[in-house]
Amino acid sequence: MPPKAIGKGKQVAPKGKARGKVPGKDGDDMTDMGDGTDQDDWIHSKALVKPEDQLDLSEQQLKEEFTRILTANNPHAPQNIVRYSFKERQYKQISSVDQLAIHFALDGNMLHKDSDEAKRQMAKLGMPDAVQSEHAGSEGGEGAGAGAADGEDAKEEGKDEGRDDAATPAPAAASGGGKKLTNQFNYSERASQTYNNPYRERGTATEPPPRATFSGSVTQWEIFDAYNEDFEKQEKNKEKKVIPGRQAEEKTRKKLTITETQSDDVTRIQNAAQIVERMVNQNTYDDIAQDFKYWDDPSDEYRENEGTLLPLWRFTFEKAKKLAVTSLCWNPKYKDLYAVSFGSYDFMKQGNGMILFYSLKNPSFPEFIYETDSGLMCLDVHPEHPYLVVVGYYDGSVGVFNIECKEPVHRCTAKNGKHTDPVWQVRWQKDDLENNHNFYSISSDGRIVQWTIIKNELIYQDVIQLTLPEAPAEGPDGTKVSTVGCGTAFDFHKKNDYMFLVGTEEGKIHTCSKAYSSQFLDTNLAHNMAVYQVRWNPWHPDIYITCSADWTVKIWEVSNKTTVDTNSENVENVSSRKALFTFDLNNSVGDVAWAPYSSTVFAAVTADGKVFVYDLNVNKYEPLCEQMVAVKKKTKLTHIEFNPVYPIIIVGDDRGNVTSLKLSPNLKKMPKEKKGQPAMDPAQREQLEIAKLDKLLNMVREPTEGSKPPPATEKK
Amino acid sequence: MATEVEDTLKRIQAHKGVIGIIVVNADGIPIRTTLDNSTTVQYANLLTQLTQKARSVVRDIDPQNDLTFLRVRSKKHEIMVAPEKDYLLIAIQNPQET
Numbered sequence: 001m002p003p004k005a006i007g008k009g010k011q012v013a014p015k016g017k018a019r020g021k022v023p024g025k026d027g028d029d030m031t032d033m034g035d036g037t038d039q040d041d042w043i044h045s046k047a048l049v050k051p052e053d054q055l056d057l058s059e060q061q062l063k064e065e066f067t068r069i070l071t072a073n074n075p076h077a078p079q080n081i082v083r084y085s086f087k088e089r090q091y092k093q094i095s096s097v098d099q100l101a102i103h104f105a106l107d108g109n110m111l112h113k114d115s116d117e118a119k120r121q122m123a124k125l126g127m128p129d130a131v132q133s134e135h136a137g138s139e140g141g142e143g144a145g146a147g148a149a150d151g152e153d154a155k156e157e158g159k160d161e162g163r164d165d166a167a168t169p170a171p172a173a174a175s176g177g178g179k180k181l182t183n184q185f186n187y188s189e190r191a192s193q194t195y196n197n198p199y200r201e202r203g204t205a206t207e208p209p210p211r212a213t214f215s216g217s218v219t220q221w222e223i224f225d226a227y228n229e230d231f232e233k234q235e236k237n238k239e240k241k242v243i244p245g246r247q248a249e250e251k252t253r254k255k256l257t258i259t260e261t262q263s264d265d266v267t268r269i270q271n272a273a274q275i276v277e278r279m280v281n282q283n284t285y286d287d288i289a290q291d292f293k294y295w296d297d298p299s300d301e302y303r304e305n306e307g308t309l310l311p312l313w314r315f316t317f318e319k320a321k322k323l324a325v326t327s328l329c330w331n332p333k334y335k336d337l338y339a340v341s342f343g344s345y346d347f348m349k350q351g352n353g354m355i356l357f358y359s360l361k362n363p364s365f366p367e368f369i370y371e372t373d374s375g376l377m378c379l380d381v382h383p384e385h386p387y388l389v390v391v392g393y394y395d396g397s398v399g400v401f402n403i404e405c406k407e408p409v410h411r412c413t414a415k416n417g418k419h420t421d422p423v424w425q426v427r428w429q430k431d432d433l434e435n436n437h438n439f440y441s442i443s444s445d446g447r448i449v450q451w452t453i454i455k456n457e458l459i460y461q462d463v464i465q466l467t468l469p470e471a472p473a474e475g476p477d478g479t480k481v482s483t484v485g486c487g488t489a490f491d492f493h494k495k496n497d498y499m500f501l502v503g504t505e506e507g508k509i510h511t512c513s514k515a516y517s518s519q520f521l522d523t524n525l526a527h528n529m530a531v532y533q534v535r536w537n538p539w540h541p542d543i544y545i546t547c548s549a550d551w552t553v554k555i556w557e558v559s560n561k562t563t564v565d566t567n568s569e570n571v572e573n574v575s576s577r578k579a580l581f582t583f584d585l586n587n588s589v590g591d592v593a594w595a596p597y598s599s600t601v602f603a604a605v606t607a608d609g610k611v612f613v614y615d616l617n618v619n620k621y622e623p624l625c626e627q628m629v630a631v632k633k634k635t636k637l638t639h640i641e642f643n644p645v646y647p648i649i650i651v652g653d654d655r656g657n658v659t660s661l662k663l664s665p666n667l668k669k670m671p672k673e674k675k676g677q678p679a680m681d682p683a684q685r686e687q688l689e690i691a692k693l694d695k696l697l698n699m700v701r702e703p704t705e706g707s708k709p710p711p712a713t714e715k716k
Numbered sequence: 717m718a719t720e721v722e723d724t725l726k727r728i729q730a731h732k733g734v735i736g737i738i739v740v741n742a743d744g745i746p747i748r749t750t751l752d753n754s755t756t757v758q759y760a761n762l763l764t765q766l767t768q769k770a771r772s773v774v775r776d777i778d779p780q781n782d783l784t785f786l787r788v789r790s791k792k793h794e795i796m797v798a799p800e801k802d803y804l805l806i807a808i809q810n811p812q813e814t
Contacts, residue, residue: 219772219775219776220775220776220777220779221772221775221776221779223779224775224779224780225779266718266721266722266725266739266748267718267721268800268801268802268803269721269739269800269803269805270720270721270724271798271800272798272799272800272803272804272805273721273724273725273728273798273805274724275784275785275798275805276728276737276785276796276798276805276807277724277727277728277731279785279787279796279798279807280728280731280733280734280796280807280809281731283733283794283809283811284731284732284733284811286811364727364731365727
């Protein structure tokens with residue numbers, strides 16, 4: 001502005017007139033004038049210089065007075081602002097227009113000391129004296145005000161001052177208020193740009209973990225097995241706690257079991273092999289198996305008093321072909337298992353013996369095989385312990401076999417009570433008072449011996465000697481040699497265990513008691529030749545049957561004489577009672593057996609290969625069935641046994657064969673149950689059977705004194 | 717013991733109508749056979765699966781029950797399977813043979 005001011009001053013002096021003439025024009029002329037007359041200024045010439053574009057006006061025109069009015073109107077403000085009025089729906093001119101013109105505006109930096117920003121700044125900058133701050137603030141305010149008042153002239157200076165002053169009072173005010181509590185959370189953000197590290201990617205490739213697919217199934221039995229295992233573990237833990245001493249045993253056992261499993265693979269499938277063998281056999285002998293189970297000869301309905309025997313399986317064994325079947329015994333526990341003893345009845349041809357256990361489920365091969373050095377004559381399976389088998393040898397000894405061992409568990413020796421002649425029959429007895437097993441044996445040497453197994457030893461005790469009633473024979477020297485009878489068979493009473501029957505080679509039947517060792521209760525001259533078998537009736541307590549080499553089978557009743565005759569003279573008075581029934585079978589009868597299901601049925605085998613089955617209820621004199629069973633001629637049938645459960649019989653012959661036969665319906669007539677009544681219990685059945693037999697017997701018994709002879713007398 | 721089992725297996729093999737027997741162990745691998753290799757492998761594989769399924773059926777119905785043996789009778793012959801604890805004994809028989 002200063003150059004303009006100088007310019008004004010200069011031009012006023014020389015150009016007073018010119019100015020007066022043209023006052024309305026702007027100062028634009030002046031500048032032009034100033035530029036053009038620069039050279040002439042120092043001359044101070046008074047010559048009138050006219051600019052070229054100056055208007056030529058007359059003097060009158062030059063003296064014309066123009067009035068100028070100074071108003072407060074803003075010359076730049078528009079005068080015709082129009083606004084749309086929605087009320088009148090047209091543009092209307094605004095009546096008054098704002099005439100304010102701002103020439104200069106300066107924004108100040110002043111803050112009220114009580115404002116937030118001021119307080120913040122004070123807190124930041126510390127806390128100088130509050131009084132000083134006030135002064136500073138007032139001075140700053142004045143300075144600022146002065147700066148503002150200068151207006152255009154002091155614009156820049158004022159600004160600077162104002163800013164500085166504004167800055168100082170602000171922190172001063174802030175510091176002055178520093179004693180007050182500052183708000184910690186009211187923070188100002190301060191950002192700073194850190195160096196951004198460049199990103200680098202880093203990776204490693206690993207081998208994928210090995211994957212395996214796992215699948216499982218859950219079924220009822222898997223859950224059951226899991227629970228069982230858990231239970232067993234718990235049990236083991238309990239046991240371990242209770243009996244810690246047995247751990248050593250368990251360990252040794254475990255070792256044993258481990259070695260066992262690792263060894264022979266083949267041994268493990270023993271059971272499976274047995275099952276498969278039976279299955280294969282069942283397939284081969286399928287028809288026989290079906291017959292065994294289901295066949296009932298329908299033609300029996302048309303044959304009233306006849307029955308037949310259907311041949312089922314035939315059991316043979318290679319090594320036993322030369323031997324004769326000497327005894328048969330069904331296993332008391334397993335109804336399909338039976339034991340056969342092999343030996344030889346021929347005095348001249350004595351060889352080995354054998355025990356075979358056969359099962360009906362496997363007809364082609366025996367279940368158990370035991371070989372002995374001497375022929376076996378008899379065999380018995382213990383009723384309570386089916387694994388114990390007692391056998392009698394031809395050489396007079398007895399042995400006890402345990403099925404698990406090949407060798408006999410016990411074998412008596414010559415010193416130990418061995419018989420001097422073949423043992424014809426052995427029979428287990430009930431355990432004695434000390435729970436020792438014991439059995440009886442009978443032999444041709446005339447002794448009946450009781451053997452007891454005490455602490456793994458056989459101890460014998462002579463029960464009875466079969467003395468002959470005749471006077472002792474005189475030997476060649478004249479010495480008296482006592483002769484004894486030869487026992488061939490015996491049977492113990494079903495109910496009264498102490499009473500038993502003995503059959504001898506002379507044909508006599510002695511009734512004996514375990515209690516009396518010297519005397520017989522009774523003697524019965526039964527047969528003319530040796531008695532081969534004597535059996536009590538399973539139902540009736542007083543009836544027994546005998547068979548003999550004299551071709552007969554006889555049924556007897558125990559006489560009423562139960563007192564022991566101590567008078568030796570009376571020993572000779574052997575009762576020669578008549579048998580209740582006598583049957584002539586046309587050949588030597590090897591064996592006779594009662595049927596377990598009826599008190600009137602029995603079967604017998606003869607040396608000509610025939611089997612006879614009688615039912616006294618149906619026919620008292622003739623057999624219901626007389627059938628040739630042996631395949632080859634000249635085969636003697638040696639033994640017969642009824643199966644306790646199934647309607648079959650097994651027959652042994654002297655060629656080592658055992659044949660099984662099924663009884664036809666006529667042969668197995670059992671008392672019929674009346675409809676609507678509950679099944680018979682054993683006691684009832686027994687009564688029935690006994691009654692049935694008694695009825696028969698009444699017809700054949702000899703009339704007692706005082707009673708009238710029954711009308712139907714016996715026929716022979 | 718082992719000889720008895722061997723004897724039994726020989727007897728089965730010699731029995732009338734028996735075509736062959738196979739003993740399979742727990743892994744399904746035949747350890748003893750009287751048939752040719754390919755047939756054996758096939759029988760072993762298929763029958764192991766069938767036996768497992770049959771056993772599963774029996775035990776699912778009553779977990780205390782267990783499979784004793786399995787017989788499959790076809791037109792030509794009969795396959796008999798007796799499962800043991802870890803083993804399987806398979807016998808193939810033609811029952812009609814006289």
